[in-house]
Amino acid sequence: MVIKHSTSTSIWLKQLVPGLLLVLCFMQTSCVGYKNIVNFRQAPDSLAMKSIPLPPLPEHKIQPDDQLSITIYSINPEAVAPLNLSHGNTTGPETAPAATVGAGFLVDREGNIDMPSLGRIKAAGLTVEELKDTIIQKSLRYVRDPIVNIRFLNFHFTILGEVSGPGIFTIANEKITLLEALGMAGDFTPYGNKENILIVREEAGQQVFERINLLSQDIFTSPYFYLRKNDLIYVEPMQAKTASIADPASKVLPYVSVLVTLTTLIITILR
Known part of the structure; x- marks a missing residue:
């Protein structure tokens, strides 16, 4: 069987392919580069060959509205039982101190806690x-x-921001690093900007804003390497994602790629 085809169609298809390839190359310029994906890009090739001193652990000051778990132990459990919140039935309003939440103590607006037998204690600060x-x-x-x-x-x-699982995270200890926190949030999305992470922190009644570059080894010596209570971390999107949202044409990239492949296949058959 002889396959007949129009010469003008073949010429038209051959002229179309270079144009489609040019469009494809142009649209792929918005892709995320390898260097923007790797963490600690400025770190030495082998971190094991270089020791980096970590910053000191932050001292977490108790503040009003904090919830504290407080337990007192002794060699004589019966003697210490009246000092603990779990003594007797603490679920009822008659026996539970007014400033308790669940199994813990709530620091009131004046910065105090009320403990069984011990009375009111100043905790804030x-x-x-x-x-x-x-x-x-x-x-x-x-x-x-x-x-x-x-x-x-x-x-x-x-x-x-640009993490796989954004949200509010509560932990049982007071030692957590920025890297561990990002891991709990599922790590960055492909469009997460690792060079300009914003951390908002409460200090002395004020909001403090700091930018962190995760591609630099300086993160290990930053005072923001360890998180503090109520820290907010925002991972902004990279320009590549901003461009893809602003330019709807970039959304047709997969279709253009398929069209180029089919056109090339047709020309090969018609030759």
Whole structure:
């Protein structure tokens, strides 16, 4: 069987392919480059060959509206039981202190907590270790050698923007790095801008704004390497995504690629 085809059609198709290839190359300029995907691009080739001192852990000051888990231990459990929130039935309004939330203590607007037997204690402005010392001193009136365990129940941070799982995250400890937080949010999307991450932090009653470059090894020595309570992290989109949203034509890139492939196949058959 002999396949007949029009010479003018073949010429038209041959002239169309270069134009489609040119459009395809132009539209692919908005793709995300490899260098914008790799973290710590400015770090040495082998991080194991270079030691980088980490910044000191931040001291988390207790603030009004914080929720604290406070437990007092002793060699005599019966003696220390009245000092703990779990003593007796604490679920009813008659026995539970007014400033408690669930299994913890709520720091009121004046910065105080009300503990069983120990009474009102000033907590705002203190670190966890300082509050421990205060409670130990007050507990010595009732028990010998008390041990106090305190942790935040509302230690949370927020991640928004170009990450796979944005949201508010609550953790059980007070030590978490920016990298661990981004991992909890599912890492960056392909369009996440790693060179200009915004961190919003509360300090001395003010909002402090800081930009972090995750492609630089300086992140390991930054005071923002460790997160603080209520930090907000925003990952802005790269220009490539901004361009794709602003230019609807870029959305037809997959269709153009298929069209070029089909056109090339047709020309090959018609030769």
